[in-house]
Amino acid sequence: MTFSTAYSPRPRNGPQLSLDNQPTTLEALGSYVPSRSVSLEEVGGNLGLTRAQMKVLRRVYGVRDMRLDPEQSLFDLILPAARAALKEVTDPSTVKYLLYGHATQEVTPSTMNAAEVLRTSLGLHDAQAFALTQQNCAIGLAAIDMAGALLAMDRDPAGRALIVTGEKPFTKLNHDYHSLGSVMGEAASACLVARGGRGDRVRSYVTRTRGEFADGILMDQETREGHNNAHDSEVADVVREAVAKAGLQLDDIHRVVHYNSLMLEVSTELGMDRSRFFTDNLPKYSHCYASDVLVNYTTLRDTGQLEAGRHYLFIATGLGATYSAMVVTHAPEEDG
Numbered sequence: 334m335t336f337s338t339a340y341s342p343r344p345r346n347g348p349q350l351s352l353d354n355q356p357t358t359l360e361a362l363g364s365y366v367p368s369r370s371v372s373l374e375e376v377g378g379n380l381g382l383t384r385a386q387m388k389v390l391r392r393v394y395g396v397r398d399m400r401l402d403p404e405q406s407l408f409d410l411i412l413p414a415a416r417a418a419l420k421e422v423t424d425p426s427t428v429k430y431l432l433y434g435h436a437t438q439e440v441t442p443s444t445m446n447a448a449e450v451l452r453t454s455l456g457l458h459d460a461q462a463f464a465l466t467q468q469n470c471a472i473g474l475a476a477i478d479m480a481g482a483l484l485a486m487d488r489d490p491a492g493r494a495l496i497v498t499g500e501k502p503f504t505k506l507n508h509d510y511h512s513l514g515s516v517m518g519e520a521a522s523a524c525l526v527a528r529g530g531r532g533d534r535v536r537s538y539v540t541r542t543r544g545e546f547a548d549g550i551l552m553d554q555e556t557r558e559g560h561n562n563a564h565d566s567e568v569a570d571v572v573r574e575a576v577a578k579a580g581l582q583l584d585d586i587h588r589v590v591h592y593n594s595l596m597l598e599v600s601t602e603l604g605m606d607r608s609r610f611f612t613d614n615l616p617k618y619s620h621c622y623a624s625d626v627l628v629n630y631t632t633l634r635d636t637g638q639l640e641a642g643r644h645y646l647f648i649a650t651g652l653g654a655t656y657s658a659m660v661v662t663h664a665p666e667e668d669g
Contacts (some may be wrong), residue, residue, distance in 0.1 A: 340357035352488055355529030359661065360493070361458070363417025363523040364631040365410065367402035373619075376516055380509045390511055399518030401548070407440060408450060411499040411521045413446035415455055418495060427523075428633050430483055430494040431455070431462040434472040436622040436651065438505055440500050449501035451497060458497070469549070469651030470592055471540065473498050474659050477526060478538045482503060484528040494526040497622040506550060512557065513550075513652070514594065515620040520563030522627035530602040531613075534658040536579035536644070539571045546654035560654055567656045568600040570647060573659035579581070581644055586660070588633065591648035592625040593618060599648075625649070 373396050377387040390396040402410075408528065411433075433448040441447045452462035468475050473496065480494035494572060499521025502508035508517050525532075546560045576583055583605060589596070593615040600607045611629050621628065626647050633639050640663060647659040 334387075334475075339475040349495045352490065354486040355485070356421060356485075356534045357477065357533055358530040358532040358664070359425055359477070359524055360514045360527045360530045361418045361421060361525040362530035362627060362631045363414040363420075364521065364635065365394040365411070365413040365417070365499075366474075366520045366628065367371050367399060367400040367405060367410070367620075369402040370617070371399050372398055372513035373516060376508075379518070380505055382509070382516075385512050390514065390516065394514035395615050396516060396619050399516065399517055400617075405519075406498070407500075408454060408503060410519055411497050411549040412454055412522075414499065414521040414523040415451065415495065415497050418525045419455065422485075422493070422525070424454050426619060427491050427493050428457045428460050428495050429458055429487060429489070430480060431460045432476045432625050433464045434476040434496060434498045435461070435470040435500045436463065436472060437500050438466050440646055441597065451515060457495065467653070468540075468542070468655040468657070469653050470623050470625070471649040471651035471655040471657040472544065473522070473626060474538060474647060474649050474657045475540065477524065477535065477659065478540075481528055481535065490529060492528070493530075494522045496526060498522045498627070499588045500622050510550065510620070510652075520618055520620040520621035520623045520624040520628050522572075522624040522631070524627055533645075533664050535583070536662055537575045538657070538659045539575040539578060540655060540657040541567060541571050542646050543567065543654045543656075544557070546652075549652040549654075557608070563654070564650065564656075565602050567596040567654075568596075568650060568658075570600050571604060571656045571658045572591055572599075572646065572648065575660050576646065579660035581643070581660065585613045585644050585647045587640060587643035588638070589646045589648060590626055590629050590633065591646075592650065593620045593629070596648070623649070625652075639663045654662045
């Protein structure tokens with residue numbers, strides 16, 4: 334289990350400015366996926382899935398392959414993405430916080446604090462390091478929102494927060510979500526967050542939790558059906574609210590960047606063309622807990638598909654059940 338460290342205000346030695354009216358910005362992004370790719374059939378056979386169940390996953394949900402490397406540790410998975418996000422940071426002391434967002438509550442033995450290990454490994458000795466969970470696969474967006482709030486509270490315009498995600502399936506129950514359309518893969522993401530910085534601007538964030546589905550993977554059949562039936566309308570509602578909160582309309586959204594699912598019903602519910610939903614990574618990676626959204630966003634960046642001034646919609650849902658949406662405006666490249 335990863336323990337969270339309680340927040341306590343730090344001494345304020347730098348310039349003190351009001352950052353309350355400054356937007357949260359995403360200054361740098363990093364992602365990592367293991368090189369080892371395995372097929373659904375190989376994984377499904379090990380999990381005891383039937384041929385019919387695997388056929389449904391492949392044909393209905395779009396699952397084909399995923400990245401899994403049992404020889405890599407949790408930290409082998411996360412650290413490359415974190416280092417990529419920190420690549421341009423010349424003064425590690427400006428990173429005030431390290432937030433490790435993970436969907437699975439138990440990611441390390443109880444004697445190990447994963448956030449502390451990451452802080453030490455990255456040389457962020459002045460950062461407060463803690464973990465966030467309980468919103469499951471939606472925790473990454475919550476971490477961005479929390480990081481922005483903490484930086485605004487500090488009132489230091491030079492302050493930054495590093496968000497990391499990534500975890501490894503370690504039991505059948507933690508790996509096999511075929512009843513919900515997923516078999517889990519491995520990936521990691523990282524994001525350097527500022528307040529009023531030059532990066533991509535976070536325009537809005539909306540989240541909603543339906544506590545009656547709190548049993549998650551352990552839901553009985555009737556409750557699971559209720560959860561599945563609620564998903565599309567709940568996602569559509571938080572999307573509409575997030576877009577309106579950003580002062581935009583759905584037509585203003587250039588691309589939808591979401592967790593690895595086809596989102597067919599959601600696109601229909603919203604009346605948005607499916608081509609605007611980014612699904613290229615789904616057949617290659619499957620669903621990777623809390624990392625999908627930022628991994629997919631970095632894929633768009635790395636393939637030249639992000640356009641300056643365009644608005645992007647992030648969607649993440651967490652079993653339990655949390656539905657979250659965030660609108661981000663891509664910043665222009667800096668001159669020089």
